[in-house]
Amino acid sequence: MITKIGKTAIELAKNITGVFSLLVSILYWAVVGPFKGKAAARQSIFSQMIFAGLSSGLIVFFVTIFTGIVLAMQSAYQLQKMGAVLYVASLVAISLCRELSPVLTALVVAGRVGSAIAAELGTMKVSEQIEALETMAINPVRFLAVPRFLALFFMLPCLTIIGNISGMLGGYLVGVYSLKINPDLYIQTTFKYLEIKDIYTGITKSFVFAVIIALIGCFEGLNTKGGAEGVGRATTRSVVISFILIILADCVVTAIFYFSKI
Secondary structure (H helix, E strand, O other): OHHHHHHHHHHHHHHHHHHHHHHHHHHHHHHHOOOOOOHHHHHHHHHHHHHHHHHHHHHHHHHHHHHHHHHHHHHHHHHHHHOOHHHHHHHHHHHHHHHHHHHHHHHHHHHHHHHHHHHHHHHHHHOOHHHHHHHOOOOHHHHHHHHHHHHHHHHHHHHHHHHHHHHHHHHHHHHHHOOOOOHHHHHHHHHHHOOHHHHHHHHHHHHHHHHHHHHHHHHHHHOOOOHHHHHHHHHHHHHHHHHHHHHHHHHHHHHHHHHOOO
């Protein structure tokens, strides 16, 4: 029993060290420049941005618009008892911008893009394509990890903004067509209580979530072992670990903004 715990602790410490080492390597190559003399790298970055951003936009739109609809209906149920149904507008907007939109968007992207990164890199690892890159003096982190990292880092905040807008649209539909709130009054109430801090809190979270998703996906993919079965395990671990770390990071960042004067 003690031996098993010790092995687990050692393995956990090894993985944490490996993730931080990968982060340092990615940041180094991102600063040095994944573009320098690498036309293929430039094309890879933009193709990853399309895959992580544009291809995920429709999913994020539907997830957040339905979330806004549900949030508006649930909050209206309570606010109607207090005669404050008008404040559904501000409640939906603040809840989405600060919390729901960045978290839900990150979870969607982790399930779709993070798993794809782990599966793709894991397949390359078990088929020895990564070793072939090293043989040709091509750094795998620079060529494979950095484009995916940069694509997620820039596209996840954009998806979060889309989530904010579509979620508020869902609340608007409920507020105007179900609760019979005047459209102009609904929009005015939405932005009357929505502050800049509410928006950049959610955007800051999305940057943190992007780093988590890209790091975990790349780490699991680059360290895959055991053939096709190993690829499946790496993909599953990537999604599960990303989900857990996203919720944990959300708690930490929320606490930082809550207790600070930022």
